[in-house]
Amino acid sequence: xxxxxxxxxxxxxxxxxxxxxxxxxxxxKAFKSSLQFANPWVGGHNFCQVSDIDLNFDGIKDxxxxxxxxxxxxxxxxxxxxxxxxYIHAPQYEKQFPSTPPMLTKWVLxxxxxxxxxxxxxxxxxAGFAVRKNISVSPNLQFQLITPLVYSEWGIxxxxxxxxxxxxxxxxxxxxxxxxxxxxxxxxxxxxxEYHKNRSMELYGNAxxxxxxxxxxTWGDFTENASNCGINVFREIPEYPELLHAGSCLLCLDMxxxxxxxxxxxxxxxxxMAMLYNSxxxxxxxxxxxDAVFPTNSLSVDLSxxxxxxHVDVNNDNKRDLVVCASAENVSENRRSIWYYENTGTEQxxxxxxxxxxxxxADMFDAGEGATPCLVDYDQDGLTDLLFGNTHFxxxxxxxxxxxxxxxxxxxxxxxxxxxxFTWETDNWNNLxxxxxxxxxxxxxxxxxxxxxxxxMFVGDExxxxxxxxxxxxxxxxxxxxxxxxxxxxxNSTMIDVGNSAMVQLIDLDLDAKLDLVIGEKGGNLNYxxxxxxxxxxxxxFVSDTLGDVDVTPSSPWQGxxxxxxxxxxxxxxxxxxxxxxxxxxYKNISGNIMGTWTLTxxxxxxxxxxxxxxxxxxxxxxxxxxxxxxxIIGNYRGGLAFYLGDLTVGLxxxxxxxxxxxxxxxxxxxxxxxxxxxxxxxxxxLFSAKGEKADxxxxxxxxxxxxxDASAFSSGVYFLTATSGKNRQVLRMVISK
Numbered sequence: 001x002x003x004x005x006x007x008x009x010x011x012x013x014x015x016x017x018x019x020x021x022x023x024x025x026x027x028x029k030a031f032k033s034s035l036q037f038a039n040p041w042v043g044g045h046n047f048c049q050v051s052d053i054d055l056n057f058d059g060i061k062d063x064x065x066x067x068x069x070x071x072x073x074x075x076x077x078x079x080x081x082x083x084x085x086x087y088i089h090a091p092q093y094e095k096q097f098p099s100t101p102p103m104l105t106k107w108v109l110x111x112x113x114x115x116x117x118x119x120x121x122x123x124x125x126x127a128g129f130a131v132r133k134n135i136s137v138s139p140n141l142q143f144q145l146i147t148p149l150v151y152s153e154w155g156i157x158x159x160x161x162x163x164x165x166x167x168x169x170x171x172x173x174x175x176x177x178x179x180x181x182x183x184x185x186x187x188x189x190x191x192x193x194e195y196h197k198n199r200s201m202e203l204y205g206n207a208x209x210x211x212x213x214x215x216x217x218t219w220g221d222f223t224e225n226a227s228n229c230g231i232n233v234f235r236e237i238p239e240y241p242e243l244l245h246a247g248s249c250l251l252c253l254d255m256x257x258x259x260x261x262x263x264x265x266x267x268x269x270x271x272x273m274a275m276l277y278n279s280x281x282x283x284x285x286x287x288x289x290x291d292a293v294f295p296t297n298s299l300s301v302d303l304s305x306x307x308x309x310x311h312v313d314v315n316n317d318n319k320r321d322l323v324v325c326a327s328a329e330n331v332s333e334n335r336r337s338i339w340y341y342e343n344t345g346t347e348q349x350x351x352x353x354x355x356x357x358x359x360x361x362a363d364m365f366d367a368g369e370g371a372t373p374c375l376v377d378y379d380q381d382g383l384t385d386l387l388f389g390n391t392h393f394x395x396x397x398x399x400x401x402x403x404x405x406x407x408x409x410x411x412x413x414x415x416x417x418x419x420x421x422f423t424w425e426t427d428n429w430n431n432l433x434x435x436x437x438x439x440x441x442x443x444x445x446x447x448x449x450x451x452x453x454x455x456x457m458f459v460g461d462e463x464x465x466x467x468x469x470x471x472x473x474x475x476x477x478x479x480x481x482x483x484x485x486x487x488x489x490x491x492n493s494t495m496i497d498v499g500n501s502a503m504v505q506l507i508d509l510d511l512d513a514k515l516d517l518v519i520g521e522k523g524g525n526l527n528y529x530x531x532x533x534x535x536x537x538x539x540x541x542f543v544s545d546t547l548g549d550v551d552v553t554p555s556s557p558w559q560g561x562x563x564x565x566x567x568x569x570x571x572x573x574x575x576x577x578x579x580x581x582x583x584x585x586x587y588k589n590i591s592g593n594i595m596g597t598w599t600l601t602x603x604x605x606x607x608x609x610x611x612x613x614x615x616x617x618x619x620x621x622x623x624x625x626x627x628x629x630x631x632x633i634i635g636n637y638r639g640g641l642a643f644y645l646g647d648l649t650v651g652l653x654x655x656x657x658x659x660x661x662x663x664x665x666x667x668x669x670x671x672x673x674x675x676x677x678x679x680x681x682x683x684x685x686x687l688f689s690a691k692g693e694k695a696d697x698x699x700x701x702x703x704x705x706x707x708x709x710d711a712s713a714f715s716s717g718v719y720f721l722t723a724t725s726g727k728n729r730q731v732l733r734m735v736i737s738k
Contacts, residue, residue, distance in 0.1 A: 022604075022632060022644040022645065022646060023644060023645045024041075024091065024611060024642060024643070024644050025041070025643055025644070025645050026039060026040070026041050026042075026088075026089055026643070028040070028041070028420055028421070028422070028643050029415070029421040029422070030365065030411065030421065030422045030423070030424075031414075031421070031422070031423045031424065032362075032423075032424040033424070037363045037364055037365075038086075038087070038088070038363040039076075039087070039088060039089040039360065039363050039364050040363070040364050040365055040422075040641075040643075041089070041364070041365070041640075041641055041642050041643045042074060042089045042360070042364045042640055042642075043072075043074070043364075043613055043614055043636055043638055043640035043641065043642050044361070044364065044365070044366040044367070044371065044614075044636065044638035044639035044640025044641075045065065045067055045074070045337065045338060045360060045361055045366065045638060045639075045640075046067055046068070046069040046326070046329075046332075046334045046337060046368075046369060046637075046638050046639065047067060047068040047069055047325065047326055047327050047328065047329055047332055047334070047337065048065050048066065048067050048068075048325040048337070048338060049065070049066045049067075049068075049107055049108060049109060049169065049308070049310065049325065049327075050063060050064070050065055050310040050312055050323045050325065050338075051063070051064045051066075051108075051109055051110035051111070051119060051310065051312065052064070052110070052119065052312045052313065053110050053118075053119040053134075054118070054119075055075055055077060055090065055093045055141065056077055056090075056093075056139075057136075057138035057139065058080075060078050060080040060316075061078060061312075061313065062075065062076055062077050062078045062087075062090075062093075063075070063076040063078065063087060063312065064108075064110055064119075065360075066104070066107070066108040067614075067638055068106065068107070068327065068329050069329060069369070069614065069615065069637055069638045070582060070614040070615030070616075070636070070637060070638065071103070071104060071105045071106070072612065072614045072615075072636075072638060073094045073097055073104065073108075073612075074089070074091075074094065075089075075090050075091065075093040075094050076088065076089060076090060076360075077090040077093075078316065080316055081316055082316050082317060083315055083316065083317050084315060084316060085314055085315050085340075085359075086316070087360070091611050093141065094611060094612070095610060095611060095612075096140060096141040096142075097121075097141065097143070098121070098132060098143055098145075101148075102123065102125040102126075102130040102145075102148050103123075104121070104123045105123070105124060105166075106123075106124035106166035106167075107123065107124045107164075107166070107168075107169055108121065108122070108123045108124075109121075109122045109123075109169065109170075109172060110122070111172040111181060112134075113131070113172075113180070113181040113207065113210065114133065114206075114207050114208045115179070115206075115207045116134075118134035118135075118136060119134055120132060120133050120134045120143075120146075121134070121143055122170075122172065124164065124166050125148055125149060126149065127149070127161050127163060128149045128150055128161040128162050128163055128164060129149070129150055129162070129164050129170075130145065130147060130148045130149065130150075131145075131146045131147050131150060131210060132144060132145050132146060133146050146210065147210065149161050150162045150210055150212065151212070152196045152212035152213060152214050153211075153212065153213045153214065154214045162183065162185070162196055162212060163185065163188065164185050165186075165247070167247035167268065168185065168186055168247055168248055168249060168250075169248075169249035169250060169251075169308055169327075170183050170184065170185040170250060171183065171184040171185070171250035171251060171252040171261075171263065172252070173252035173253075173261055175195060175197070175252065175261055175282070175285070176197060176282050176283060177259045177282035178201045178202075178282075179201050179207055180198040180199075180200040180201045180206075180207035180209075181198055181207065182195065182196060182197050182198045182212075183195075183196045183198070183212065184196070184219055184250055184252065184263075185250070186224075186248050186250070187217050190224075190248075191223045191224050191225070192217055192218050192219075192222075192223055192224075193217075193218075193219040193220060193222075193250070193263075194214060194216070194217050194219060195214070195215045195216050195219035195285070196212040196213065196214055196215070197212065197213050197214075197215045198210065198211060198212055199211045199212070199213055219285055220263065220276065220278070220280075220285040220286065220287040221233065221285075221286055221287065221288075222276060222287045222290075224248065224265070224267065228269060228270075229267060229269060229270040229272065229274070229292070231265070231274055231276070231290055231292070233276075233287055233288050233289070233290065247267065247268035247306060247327075247328070248265065248266065248267045248268065249265070249266045249267075249306075249308035249309070249327060250263060250264075250265060251263070251264040251265075251308070251309040251310065251311060252264075253311050253320075253350070254348075255275070255277070255349070255350060256349060257348040257349055258278075258281070259281070259282045260278040260279075260280055260281050260282055260285065261278060261285070262275060262276060262277055262278050263275070263276040263278070263287065264276075264294065264309045264322075266306060266307045266308045266309065266324075266327070267306065268305065268306045268327075268328055269305070269306075270305065270306070270307070270400065271301070271302050271303055271304050271305055271307065271396065271400035272292065272293045272294070272300060272301050272302060272307070272400075273293075273294050273301045273307050273309060273324065274290050274291060274292050274293075274294060275290060275291045275294035275295070276289075276290045277289045277290060277291075295341065295351075295352045295353075295354075297351060297352075297353070298341065298352065298353045298354040299354035301324050301339065302396060303324060303326050303332070303333055303337065303339060303357075303396060304326070304332060304333045304394065304395075304396035304397070304400055304401065304402040305326070305328055305331060305332050305333075305400060305402070306326060306327040306328040306332055307324045307325065307326060307327065307339075308324065308325055308327045309322055309323070309324050310322070310323045310324075310325065314340060314342070314359070315342060317343075318347065319343040319345070319346060319347045319350070320343060320347060320350070321340065321341060321342050321343045321352070322340075322341040322343070322350075322352045323338060323339070323340055323341070323359065324338075324339040324341070325337060325338050325339070330369070331394075331402075332394065332402075333394050333395065333396050333402060334368045334369050334393055334394050334639065335358070335361065335366055335367070335368040335393040335394070335395070335639065336357040336358040336361065336395070337357075337358075337361070338357075338358060338359040338360060338361055339354070339356070339357050339359070340354075340355045340356050340359040341353060341354055341355065342355050364640055365388070365409075365411075365639075365640050365641045366638075366639045366640050367388060367389070367390035367393060367407065367409055367639040367640070368390050368391070368392055368393020368394065368405075368639045369390065369391045369392055369393065369637055369638070369639055370389075370390045370391030370392070370441065370616065370618075370635070370637050370639060371388050371389075371390055371618065371635030371636060371637075371638075371639050371640055371641055372388060372389045372390070372441075372442060372443045372444070372503070372563070372618040372635050373386065373387070373388040373618060373620045373633045373634075373635045373641055374386075374387045374388065374389075374443075374444040374445065374446070374620055375387075375620050375621070375622040375624065375633065376444075376446045376455065376479075377413075377677070378410070378412075378429075378478065378479045379412060379478045379479075380473075380476055380477055380478050380479070380677075381413075381678060381679075382417070382677035382678035382679030382680070382703060382704065383413035383414075383415065383416075383417065383420070383624075383679055384413055384420070384622050384624040385410070385411065385412050385413045385422070386410075386411040386413070386422050386633070387408055387409065387410055387411075387429060387444060388408070388409050388635060388641065389406070389407070389408045389409075389441070389442025389443060389444060389459075390406060390407060390409075390441075390442065390639060391406070391440055391441045391462065391637070392404045392405060392406050392440050392441075393405055393407070393639070404440075405433065406433055406436075406439055406440050406441065406442055407427050407428050407429075407432075407433060407442075408428065408429040408430070408432050408442055408444070409424075409426070409427050409429065410424075410425045410426045410429040411423060411424055411425065412425050413624070417626045417679040417680075418625060418626045418627075419625070420624050420625060430481050432459070435481075435484060436459065436461065436467060436484075436486070439461045439462065439463070440461070440462040440463075441460075441461050441462025441463075441501055442459060442460070442461065443459065443460040443461075443502065443503045443504050443563070443618070444457060444458070444459055444460075444504075445457070445458050445460075445504050445505045445506045446458075446479075446506065447506035447507075447515040448515075448662060448664065449468075449470075449506075449515060449538045450470060450536050450537070450538075451535045451536045451664050451665045451666060452471075452474065452475070452536075452664065453474065453475030453476075453662055453664040453673060453675060454471040454473050454474055454475055454476075454477065454479070455471055455479060456468070456469065456470050456471045457469040457471065457479070457481065458488070458504050458506060458517070459504070460501075460502030460503055460504035460519065461502060462500065462501055462502075463497070463500065463502075464497045464498040464499045464500050464501065464502045464521060464522075465487050465488070465495065465496065465497050465502060466487075466488040466496045466502055466504060466517075466519075467484055467485065467486050467487065467488060468484060468485040468488045469481045469482065469484045469485075470482040470483070470484075475662065475664065475673070475675050475706065476675060476704075476706065490529060490539075490540050490541060490542055491532060491533075491539045491540060491541045492541075496517075496519075496529065496540070496542075498519050498521040498523075498527050498545075499521055499522060499523060500521060500522035500523075501520075501521055501522040501561055502519050502520075502521060503519065503520035503521065503561075503562065503563040503564065503618065504517060504518075504519050504520075505517070505518045505519075505564050505565060505566060507566045508733070509528065509530075509566070509573070509594055510530060510594060511733065512531075513535060513666055513667060513718075513733050513734075513735045514531040514533070514534075514535055514538065515531055515538070516528065516529060516530050516531045516540070517529040517531070517540055518547065518564050518566060519564075520560075520561070520562030520563045520564045520577065521560070521561075521562060522559050522560060522561055523553065523559070523560050523562075524551050524552045524553030524559065524560015524561065524562050524579065524580075525545055525546055525547070525550060525551055525553075525560065525562060526545075526546075526547040526548060526550045526562055526564055526577070527542075527544070527545045527547065528542075528543045528544045528545075528547040528594075529541060529542055529543065530543045535665065535666060535667055536665075543595075544595065547594075548575070548587060548590065548594075548596075548597065548598035549597040549598065550562065550564075550575070550577060550585075550587060550598060552577055552578075552579035552580075552581075552583070552585055553579075553580075554579075554581050554583075559580050560579060560580055561578070561579060561580040561616050562577050562578070562579060563577060563578035563579075563617065563618040563619055564576075564577050564619075565577070565578075565619040565620050565621055566590070567621055567630060569630070571591075572588070572590070572591045573590040573591045574586065574587065574588050574590060575587040575588075575590060575598065576619045576621070576632065577619065578616070578617030578618045578619045578634065578635075579616075579617060580615055580616050581605075581615065582605050582612055582613060582614055582615045582616070582617050582636065583603050583604065583605045583606045583617070584603070584604040584605060584617055584619055584634065585600060585602070585603045585604075586600070586601050586602040586603070586604075587599060587600055587601065588601050605617075613634050613636045613642050614636030614637055614638045615636060615637045616636060616637035617634050617635065617636050618634070618635040618636070619632060619633075619634055619635075620632070620633055621633065621646075623646070625645065625646075626679075626726065627646075629645070629646030630646040631643070631644065631645055631646045632644040632646065661674065661675065661676055661677065661680070661683075661723045661730050661732065662674070662675045662732075663675075663721060663732050663734055666733075666734055666735060667734075667735035667736065667737040668711075668734075668735075668736065668737070669712060669736070669737065669738050670710060670711040670712025670713070670714060670736055670738070671708070671709075671710055671711075671712060672708070672709050672711060672734065673706050673707070673708055674706065674707040674708075674709060674721070675705075675706045675707075676700050676703045676704065676705055676706070676707065676723075677703055677704065678703045678704035679703060680700075680703040680723075680725040681700075681701065681702055681703050681725065682699070682700075682701055682725060682726070683699070683700045683703065683723055683724065683725040684697070684698075684699050684722075684723070684724045684725070685697060685698040685699070685700065685707070685721060685722070685723050686721070686722045686724075687711070687719055687720070687721050687722075687734070688719065688720045688721075688722065689717070689719055689720075695711070695714055695719065696709075696711070703725075711734075711736060714736055715736070716736050716737055716738045717735075717736060718733060718734070718735055719733075719734045719735070719736060720732070720733060720734070721733075721734050
């Protein structure tokens with residue numbers, strides 16, 4: 001059962017963006033059908049590992065989720081309601097986990113090895129794994145590095161690092177029931193399991209130490225088939241060649257209260273999980289029976305591919321449940337990839353009953369892998385709506401296969417001009433997957449390219465190309481996409497192709513009243529195509545692929561994946577640009593310096609202890625809370641979104657906020673139409689010459705109408721229309737041409 005929390009919220013001040021204070025918030029509501037998302041702005045989940053830990057020192061276990069996509073940590077506070085799944089995203093705890101070497105990467109499991117009631121950190125590190133002891137004291141989490149690499153004794157004084165591959169997950173449990181934590185892990189041959197006994201109790205009488213000894217390389221007397229999901233149980237272990245281990249995960253749990261650990265096994269080549277039953281005891285494991293498709297009492301795990309299990313109490317009934325997550329980066333199911341099985345038995349005799357395939361994911365924006373947000377009033381009701389594309393999402397099919405989809409998700413703003421709320425409308429806006437056909441990766445941008453008063457659309461794709469969709473609706477009508485121009489070409493009839501991952505924005509960069517193209521790409525640079533056509537027929541000419549000398553490509557192994565968002569702050573252009581590393585960079589010194597070097601002024605996510613949204617960030621913004629400040633939405637490769645409220649009142653030019661007020665035709669001989677959206681009442685309009693002299697003025701009491709003005713008596717030239725409605729202020733450029 002899902003429970004929506006409305007009384008708990010998180011406001012997290014981000015110290016970055018020295019010139020644009022931003023507040024990360026989870027309080028902007030979102031809905032799907034009649035259900036309110038509990039945590040809409042978490043940022044998505046893909047390939048996760050789930051552990052419990054008391055984050056806020058209230059005596060209740062909260063949840064720590066580690067995602068292999070970008071090594072992203074997500075923390076949830078448990079509301080502690082008995083028999084209820086009630087968690088709230090708490091990003092302030094994410095930054096309290098270690099960010100210094102050895103880094104938390106590939107896999108991270110929390111386990112209380114020393115029995116002090118505080119979960120410690122086990123994380124992959126090179127040829128093995130590191131351990132950090134939880135030494136937290138309220139109110140702050142703190143972890144002490146115990147060892148960067150754990151060793152085990154093979155024979156007398158032959159110490160070898162305890163190998164766990166970056167793909168595997170080890171089993172952490174008290175195998176011999178002596179009070180300290182032992183480890184089981186797959187051997188290098190990839191088919192047998194090693195048992196490493198912890199001798200802390202024997203040597204010191206407590207569980208504080210990690211002194212391991214290899215007891216056997218054939219724990220449980222079973223082997224896993226090297227090429228499929230088969231399991232062999234027998235007394236004699238045959239000879240196997242040395243194999244490159246494909247990847248497996250081990251979860252130890254006692255299913256029948258006999259102090260002998262059973263083993264739940266997941267494998268990279270499988271969609272199902274196998275439960276191996278231990279007929280031995282705490283000193284000798286013997287897996288001679290198994291369920292190949294666990295659990296058999298309920299919907300069996302069928303999760304493409306590489307499902308891994310985690311034993312935590314999800315619903316606050318003091319019985320640990322089973323959470324199963326997809327674990328193979330870029331090839332597993334990535335949108336409904338967290339299966340929750342409630343323990344309907346007891347803690348001593350668990351019975352796992354299926355509940356949902358999308359624990360937490362159903363309560364947030366999650367597009368699978370990749371999320372590229374775009375804010376636009378697509379239904380023309382005066383409120384800014386939310387669209388976001390993805391790279392792809394996968395769904396599990398029969399025979400352990402998956403199908404890949406690229407989509408554009410649409411959420412209508414059903415709130416008010418001051419309080420946005422987003423309600424799901426479709427997972428396939430305008431059926432763009434059919435129109436574009438087989439394309440992966442979607443970025444969108446809107447602007448009036450043919451001067452008819454409505455918003456046309458460009459789409460960038462993963463292949464680095466652009467596709468143009470004219471809007472045939474007319475001013476004030478919901479967007480209606482006409483016949484597209486696929487693989488859009490420049491003024492020389494050469495297809496625009498930036499190589500890979502075209503992240504596109506329409507912006508009047510040179511201030512000539514025509515929208516230009518700025519395109520990010522995998523290389524991390526920005527491409528500039530100037531619009532040299534007319535106001536009704538655009539034509540784009542390549543100018544530069546090093547615009548502003550922007551380069552968001554860090555050191556190896558990252559690519560750049562630049563995602564530009566240029567906006568106006570008090571009449572001056574500035575840039576926010578996302579990147580593969582997850583850092584969002586801010587550049588200034590753009591206006592009047594288009595072809596020069598822009599100035600890097602800030603970088604969100606680059607400093608220790610800052611909130612990290614994940615890799616491959618994509619940025620957009622608009623003034624959607626009607627307070628005069630630029631609000632920002634950041635997407636990431638986990639497929640989700642984060643919302644940042646602007647805290648500083650700035651003047652936003654109309655071409656940045658999706659032209660809430662539009663002027664057409666423009667240029668004109670003097671007869672203009674000025675469309676005022678329904679959300680703007682009591683709008684004051686003032687027309688100024690380029691010299692700053694007031695030429696005329698009007699006042700519109702009621703929004704949702706088009707004002708026709710006659711400026712034919714004015715001289716040819718550039719004019720500026722200032723529109724003010726409450727705290728909403730826009731400045732539009734108008735050109736009179738005779």
